[in-house]
Amino acid sequence: MAAQKRLFLLDAYALIFRGYYAFIKNxxxxxxxxxxxxxxxxxxxxxxxxxxxxPDHLAVCFDRGGSVDRVEVFPEYKxxxxxTPEPITLAIPxxxxxxxxxxxxxxxxEGYEADDIIGTLSKKAEKEGYQTFMVTPDKxxxxxxxxxxxxxxxxxxGGYETWGITEVQEKFxxxxxxxxxxxxxxxxxxxxxxxxxxxxxxxTAKKFLAAYGSMEGLLxxxxxxxxxxxxxxxxxGELGMLSKQLATIMLDVxxxxxxxxxxxxxxxxxxxxxxxxxxxFRRLLDNLxxxxxxxxxxxxxxxxxxxxxANQKASTTGQFDLFATPGGGNATEAxxxxxxxxxxxxxxxxxLANTPLSRKMLLQKLLKQQSVCFDTETTGLKALEVxxxxxxxxxxxxxxxxxxxxxxxxxxxxxxxxxxxxxESTTIEKVGQNLKYDxxxxxNYDMPVKGQLFDTMIAHYxxxxxxxxxxxxxxxxxxxxxPVSIVELIGxxxxxxxxxxxxxxxxxxxxxxEDADITYQLKEHFIKExxxxxxxxxxxxxxxxxVSVLSAMEIEGINLDPDFLGELxxxxxxxxxxxxxxxxxxxxxxxxxxxxxxxxxxxxxxxKLVDKPKKTKTGQYSTAEDVLSYLAKDHQIVxxxxxxxxxxxxxxxxxxxxxxxxxxxxNRIHTVYAQAVAATGRLSSNNPNLQNIxxxxxxxxxxxxxxxxxxxxxxxxAADYSQIELRIxxxxxxxxxxxQAFKDGADIHASTASRVFNVPLEEVTREQRSxxxxxxxxxxxxxxxxxxxxxxxxxxxxxxxxxxxxxxxxPKLKAYMSNQVAFARENGYVETVLGRRRYLKDINSRxxxxxxxxxRNAVNAPIQGSAADIIKLAMINIYNRFEEEGFKSKMLLxxxxxxxxxxxxxxxxxxxxxxxxxxxNAFKMEVPLDVEIGVGQNWLEAH
DNA sequence: AATTCGGCTTA
DNA sequence: GTAAGCCGAATTG
Numbered sequence: 011m012a013a014q015k016r017l018f019l020l021d022a023y024a025l026i027f028r029g030y031y032a033f034i035k036n037x038x039x040x041x042x043x044x045x046x047x048x049x050x051x052x053x054x055x056x057x058x059x060x061x062x063x064x065p066d067h068l069a070v071c072f073d074r075g076g077s078v079d080r081v082e083v084f085p086e087y088k089x090x091x092x093x094t095p096e097p098i099t100l101a102i103p104x105x106x107x108x109x110x111x112x113x114x115x116x117x118x119x120e121g122y123e124a125d126d127i128i129g130t131l132s133k134k135a136e137k138e139g140y141q142t143f144m145v146t147p148d149k150x151x152x153x154x155x156x157x158x159x160x161x162x163x164x165x166x167x168g169g170y171e172t173w174g175i176t177e178v179q180e181k182f183x184x185x186x187x188x189x190x191x192x193x194x195x196x197x198x199x200x201x202x203x204x205x206x207x208x209x210x211x212x213x214t215a216k217k218f219l220a221a222y223g224s225m226e227g228l229l230x231x232x233x234x235x236x237x238x239x240x241x242x243x244x245x246x247g248e249l250g251m252l253s254k255q256l257a258t259i260m261l262d263v264x265x266x267x268x269x270x271x272x273x274x275x276x277x278x279x280x281x282x283x284x285x286x287x288x289x290x291f292r293r294l295l296d297n298l299x300x301x302x303x304x305x306x307x308x309x310x311x312x313x314x315x316x317x318x319x320a321n322q323k324a325s326t327t328g329q330f331d332l333f334a335t336p337g338g339g340n341a342t343e344a345x346x347x348x349x350x351x352x353x354x355x356x357x358x359x360x361x362l363a364n365t366p367l368s369r370k371m372l373l374q375k376l377l378k379q380q381s382v383c384f385d386t387e388t389t390g391l392k393a394l395e396v397x398x399x400x401x402x403x404x405x406x407x408x409x410x411x412x413x414x415x416x417x418x419x420x421x422x423x424x425x426x427x428x429x430x431x432x433x434e435s436t437t438i439e440k441v442g443q444n445l446k447y448d449x450x451x452x453x454n455y456d457m458p459v460k461g462q463l464f465d466t467m468i469a470h471y472x473x474x475x476x477x478x479x480x481x482x483x484x485x486x487x488x489x490x491x492x493p494v495s496i497v498e499l500i501g502x503x504x505x506x507x508x509x510x511x512x513x514x515x516x517x518x519x520x521x522x523x524e525d526a527d528i529t530y531q532l533k534e535h536f537i538k539e540x541x542x543x544x545x546x547x548x549x550x551x552x553x554x555x556x557v558s559v560l561s562a563m564e565i566e567g568i569n570l571d572p573d574f575l576g577e578l579x580x581x582x583x584x585x586x587x588x589x590x591x592x593x594x595x596x597x598x599x600x601x602x603x604x605x606x607x608x609x610x611x612x613x614x615x616x617x618k619l620v621d622k623p624k625k626t627k628t629g630q631y632s633t634a635e636d637v638l639s640y641l642a643k644d645h646q647i648v649x650x651x652x653x654x655x656x657x658x659x660x661x662x663x664x665x666x667x668x669x670x671x672x673x674x675x676x677n678r679i680h681t682v683y684a685q686a687v688a689a690t691g692r693l694s695s696n697n698p699n700l701q702n703i704x705x706x707x708x709x710x711x712x713x714x715x716x717x718x719x720x721x722x723x724x725x726x727x728a729a730d731y732s733q734i735e736l737r738i739x740x741x742x743x744x745x746x747x748x749x750q751a752f753k754d755g756a757d758i759h760a761s762t763a764s765r766v767f768n769v770p771l772e773e774v775t776r777e778q779r780s781x782x783x784x785x786x787x788x789x790x791x792x793x794x795x796x797x798x799x800x801x802x803x804x805x806x807x808x809x810x811x812x813x814x815x816x817x818x819x820x821p822k823l824k825a826y827m828s829n830q831v832a833f834a835r836e837n838g839y840v841e842t843v844l845g846r847r848r849y850l851k852d853i854n855s856r857x858x859x860x861x862x863x864x865x866r867n868a869v870n871a872p873i874q875g876s877a878a879d880i881i882k883l884a885m886i887n888i889y890n891r892f893e894e895e896g897f898k899s900k901m902l903l904x905x906x907x908x909x910x911x912x913x914x915x916x917x918x919x920x921x922x923x924x925x926x927x928x929x930x931n932a933f934k935m936e937v938p939l940d941v942e943i944g945v946g947q948n949w950l951e952a953h
Numbered sequence: 954a955a956t957t958c959g960g961c962t963t964a
Numbered sequence: 965g966t967a968a969g970c971c972g973a974a975t976t977g
Binding site for chain 3 (some may be wrong): 602604605606607608658659662663667684687688689690692693694695696697698699701702787788790791792793794796797798800801862863866867869870871873874875878906
């Protein structure tokens with residue numbers, strides 16, 4: 011039979027938007043900092059359609075100038091749409107040139123929307139005997155569906171669904187597709203700002219359509235309705251008809267359907283290659299060449315569904331062929347619906363080893379390797395509290411093994427012991443994703459992990475710190491492979507989530523070994539990327555050794571005095587109660603003080619404390635600290651509220667929360683450091699966060715008294731870098747006067763004040779010093795006069811003058827800052843003293859606000875990041891010294907420029923100089939680093 | 954039950 | 965103005 015001719019019409023903007031937002035959580039940024047999400051998303055859709063459907067006729071339709079007609083009848087049409095995001099605007103020229111290079115016809119008609127063009131062409135093609143597929147996510151198109159016109163709709167999560175008449179009938183509850191217009195007219199569409207009938211949503215619209223068939227039918231029978239609905243519909247008949255008009259796709263666009271203009275032909279591969287290379291679309295290029303290479307031998311037959319002929323080779327769990335070579339499996343090239351390869355489309359040989367013999371054979375193989383990826387599966391997320399369920403190993407693409415552990419913990423320990431030669435081997439490199447977690451889990455069984463480490467999460471963090479580093483995302487990005495989702499395995503968290511223990515062994519094997527397999531493959535990619543970013547040294551010399559240091563610190567934990575906090579909580583409760591009563595009395599009513607939504611109206615509507623209250627972005631009255639604090643001196647109630655807030659914050663976040671974090675096994679608090687979160691290279695701390703324990707206020711700093719030494723043989727020792735960030739900026743800018751001040755050991759803020767206010771050092775007032783201090787810090791963050799005046803008592807113009815004088819005083823500092831911005835513009839990134847990079851994609855943005863933020867980052871990131879580099883070096887060196895000496899004293903916490911130790915009393919005088927020396931000499935600069943050490947019975951005393 | 958907002962803690 | 969994490973309240977599914 012002669013295949014029916016098929017025409018595919020793509021709704022360009024709808025697909026571009028969809029592509030862009032599909033990547034919104036992980037935008038694709040290339041090495042020049044250009045956001046290619048929209049281009050990639052659209053091009054993927056295009057190639058996907060071609061590959062699946064092999065259309066003989068195809069075109070892409072664009073809007074230009076919007077719909078003249080619709081705006082005439084309803085000026086608010088599409089007014090709800092926010093401005094097109096910049097990455098999309100910038101993507102359009104690229105997409106146009108890709109289409110040109112692929113020789114794909116583009117249809118544009120000034121003053122008409124793509125909807126109308128696609129509608130008109132579909133109808134014309136239908137008359138010529140074509141089947142037309144409208145490729146768009148936009149449900150409005152359903153009104154055009156007929157026997158020969160279909161919607162071809164991308165599904166979320168990948169794949170497409172074809173909507174014919176039957177599907178439209180089902181989805182919209184209509185008999186004829188044209189009624190979709192009435193349906194949309196009734197319920198409206200917030201995206202296009204079609205008003206619809208007030209009070210009519212999806213449910214009511216369907217009911218009306220079933221009863222009256224159309225908008226006109228409904229309006230002619232309003233007398234049959236009752237109550238409020240009757241009134242509303244009768245009053246808005248005109249709006250209803252207008253909405254229907256807006257929802258109607260026009261079929262009268264002056265555009266012709268000449269078959270030969272729409273024929274598919276081979277792309278200009280050279281031109282496409284050039285564009286893809288520029289955009290760094292490596293895989294897409296492969297995909298494209300394959301797509302078109304196949305099109306000859308595999309000419310499309312109408313309506314042939316190209317299903318994925320996945321090679322469903324089940325993994326072998328039997329024992330006999332445990333170490334047999336994999337059979338001649340031949341996974342087809344078919345991709346899954348989202349365009350990613352999956353476990354179903356890929357040859358793999360994942361085996362379960364759960365007998366003594368199979369484990370012995372596995373161990374023998376392991377010990378012959380130079381590098382092995384391993385991944386632990388556990389009963390939960392808290393590494394120090396979970397039990398081991400299994401360990402996966404892989405050292406070759408597509409292959410791997412899974413060792414399962416029973417619930418009985420002594421048996422588990424025994425089985426794990428079998429693998430001690432592997433984990434303790436110093437010659438076998440251990441590869442993993444977030445190895446700190448695995449190291450901690452194994453530490454529960456006293457199993458150390460020795461040898462070189464390679465952590466893919468951290469590798470990618472260095473390659474692009476602003477992105478996220480989930481294995482799933484990395485796999486999709488670098489391997490074009492979508493791993494089995496943990497959610498499929500154990501369900502969403504909360505209600506009925508399973509433990510890994512409850513998952514059938516076969517599935518555990520598939521899931522766990524796949525992770526190890528992928529991680530091993532990622533390593534190969536990242537080695538190259540680290541190399542090309544000159545990040546290999548930072549990776550191997552700093553971040554990787556730090557993994558072990560942080561593991562040890564987290565395992566060590568810190569001692570907390572919960573009884574002390576209990577007393578503190580009681581004392582706070584008394585004050586909170588007192589303040590609450592006072593506040594209610596002054597307000598004349600009781601309300602929730604902790605609810606800004608309730609507090610705002612009381613202060614500003616009822617008590618009218620201020621004429622024109624500041625609002626938040628959501629339109630509520632702002633009751634933020636900076637707003638209230640200057641009302642506090644005139645209004646006791648505001649002062650009381652601020653005090654109340656402070657105490658509540660202390661109580662809920664620290665005093666009451668911290669004791670709950672004590673690990674019952676160790677009786678200590680074990681924070682978790684995130685080594686791949688902060689974009690500048692800093693660590694962050696969570697569960698609990700021990701990097702934001704209060705210190706500024708008298709009441710708050712009491713919390714620090716609850717952090718105590720291990721026992722009576724120890725004291726807490728705190729070592730702080732003094733002004734490390736200012737020293738770094740002085741050294742990097744080579745600002746002589748500032749460097750000299752540090753070399754002289756001067757009070758840097760007083761020294762700055764003396765210079766900018768032009769007074770002798772000894773005559774600097776407290777206020778001058780304080781303002782100088784604020785500017786000094788402001789410089790690090792990228793000051794503005796506005797920001798400075800907010801932080802000081804100075805006016806905007808005084809602030810500006812101060813900043814100007816500051817720059818005159820320190821001209822090289824100013825030059826340094828400009829140079830950083832220029833470097834970022836040129837290279838797309840800035841870097842720290844150890845070459846840690848941060849990419850600033852917005853540095854050349856046309857939006858001044860966005861660009862300004864990127865410029866401040868260009869100044870701040872190298873400063874903050876270099877300080878982070880330096881303390882990391884110090885931590886590694888101190889840890890190594892402590893290990894070599896076998897000290898009982900242990901490093902416990904890092905708070906950005908401070909390290910906290912449990913110091914054994916016998917070792918105190920030995921470790922003090924070691925810590926000071928290692929911290930001060932971790933990195934050599936022209937400016938000396940200075941470290942202050944304090945010792946005490948608690949963290950507060952140690953300062 | 955999960956996410957977002959406003960507010961607040963640290964370096 | 966930089967970098968984080970966590971709380972209660974409110975909103976959303």
